[in-house]
Amino acid sequence: MNIKTILSKPLPVVWYRFVQLVKLKMYVKTKFWQKIVPKIHQEVSKSKETWKAKSLLFATDFKASEIHQALQQQTILDAEHIMNGNISVFDVEYRFTQPISWHTDWRADYEWKNKYFKSYSFYEKNKAKEFDVKFPWELSRLSFLIPVARAYQLEEKATQLAYIQSILADWKVKNPIGFSVNWYPMEVSVRTINLIQLREILLEAANTDEVVNLLNKILLLHGIFLWRNVEYTDVRGNHYSANLTALLLLGSVFKDFYSEAKTWYNYAVKHTEKEFHLQFIKDGVNFEKSIPYHRLVVEFYLISFLVMQRAGLKIKENTLQILKNTCEFTRDVTKPDQLTPIIGDNDSASVLQNDQVSLNDHTNMLQLASVFFQDKRLNISKEKYHSVYEIFGTEAVKNLSSTSQDTFASYHYKDGGFITVKDAQNYFITDVGEVGMKGRGGHGHNDLFSFELMFDKENIIVDPGCYTYTGDLALKTKMKSTAYHNGLQVDDEEMAPMVGNWGISDVAQPFEVSCEASEEKVVISGKHAGYQRLEDAVTHKRRFEIDKSGFKMSCIDEIDCESSHKITRNLHFNEKAVLEIKENVIFIKNNKASSKITVDNATTVRIENYTLSYNYGSKVTAQKVVLETEITGKSSLQFIIEKEND
Known part of the structure; x- marks a missing residue:
């Protein structure tokens, strides 16, 4: 930590770090x-x-x-x-x-x-x-x-x-x-x-x-x-x-x-x-x-x-x-x-x-x-x-024993900002919290309302992970970005601007977040203000619906604005997934499992490669689907992910 950084801290911290710095210099000198x-x-x-x-x-x-x-x-x-x-x-x-x-x-x-x-x-x-x-x-x-x-x-x-x-x-x-x-x-x-x-x-x-x-x-x-x-x-x-x-x-x-x-x-x-x-x-x-x-x-x-x-x-x-x-x-x-x-x-x-x-x-x-x-x-x-x-x-x-989860259940960590839905074979998680570290975002990403999805113990939609820190600074920043997560992006803007090598600004604050469970499904919804800083302020609301039967997942995005905007939604797949697009349906072959994504008719669909990392320093090339839609004024977009019947 240099002098400039030290001086930006509260007085007790400034004093502590200043004394520490002086002592360290003396240790070298002596x-x-x-x-x-x-x-x-x-x-x-x-x-x-x-x-x-x-x-x-x-x-x-x-x-x-x-x-x-x-x-x-x-x-x-x-x-x-x-x-x-x-x-x-x-x-x-x-x-x-x-x-x-x-x-x-x-x-x-x-x-x-x-x-x-x-x-x-x-x-x-x-x-x-x-x-x-x-x-x-x-x-x-x-x-x-x-x-x-x-x-x-x-x-x-x-x-x-x-x-x-x-x-x-x-x-x-x-x-x-x-x-x-x-x-x-x-x-x-x-x-x-x-x-x-x-x-x-x-x-x-x-x-x-x-x-x-x-x-x-x-x-x-x-x-x-x-x-x-x-x-x-x-x-x-x-x-x-x-x-x-x-x-x-x-x-x-x-x-x-x-x-x-x-x-x-x-x-x-x-x-x-x-x-x-x-x-x-x-x-x-x-x-x-x-x-x-x-x-x-x-x-x-x-x-x-x-x-x-x-x-x-x-x-x-x-x-x-x-x-x-x-x-x-x-x-x-x-x-x-x-x-x-x-x-x-x-x-x-x-x-x-x-x-x-x-x-x-x-x-x-x-x-x-x-x-x-x-x-x-x-x-x-x-x-x-x-x-x-x-x-x-x-x-x-x-006498150590273990337990397993065999029933359909949801878990909402309201203060921490995570919601999971899972049973013995299927899994869903979404980040519904602020960026972390009291708004500084040191180890957080631009992943608000991004999600992961698993069918029959096979990953379908995944988070791309974190490949490196100092090895490739450009890729590090890219992998923290909005486009590298399974969320929604407006006009190619970050939902929250990056700050230096580690920080993310605290503008994408979630609000009106809820998780409601019934016997048939779990409904999750929330809004954030990250794009309200644009000249035409945009409010994004995302709603997930996960059915207990078959674990079918629907994602509805509501965009509240007045002008025209380009809306991009990214879906990142594991490296083993084989994708095929037929009109507005994406078919996924994933080892033994088959699933499909049905997208609203207003959206164009294309496939791109991206870097996926399961552990630090390791990376593979995988595919993602990019959903692009031109909207004007208030709009509602949707996609549904479900298992495909054999």
């Missing part, structure tokens, strides 16, 4: 970062016994040998795969040879040379190569070491422990504190949470003192750095939540070993519960309005409140109820195929990503919540995940 490394090395090494205090995140009665046999076997296979150089990054497997180049986007063969972490700039336009710092960042989060540690718990092979030690030692040497591209507060926070999990696993295994000592050194340096770079500002998001969780875990482990760690712990305890209420709406939806980020931040607070409770700290009942609401929201937006829709930004981040599930499968988090709240309705997976054994112990998992 070579504080270089001097702290030997001090920490000496502090850890002089101790007669390895420091083995735990964070309280993992259960005391967990035994790796007691998890079910299939999971044990899969763990061993995963570890062998990783040790052979096959590491998954954003759900794509890459081949790495040692020593690993920690500062390189290997896809573009681009390297960030080591220098002071404040010296980097990532927002370059018109790159010759599509390099993206998120890739070395993700690799350096070091979560791939966790399956190897789990395998060592089971087999105690020297090669497994040696692999972990060599990776950690190499990373530490190649990434001197404060002086590599991997020293950013958010990255330090997430890596800390991963390394704490790694350390907890190793503490339950034999002959690990040397590796644990190495981890102690690395983690203490992470705490020292993070405490001096807390991402505090006026409207704080997932970064600050990550900071708090990491400081809490670090403080839990080291507060009786390293005096400054008491300060980290006390700060996290003081601010965590208060911050939780600032970042989650009462009905449980995260205020950034991104479903992937919602999962990540729920993970942070689920971990934090669990550790605080185990430390004997009392969490308010209201806090726990809202935390439960956050998990119910995740359950309610989960599709029949157990994946979640990608609404808003998606950087595929998770600190519980070693449960052999895809990054868009949030059921492992729900399983943890099910045990935490002793509510089986939150667990929708029949599989028992590794994380639930580790965090709650073997006894707690023995």
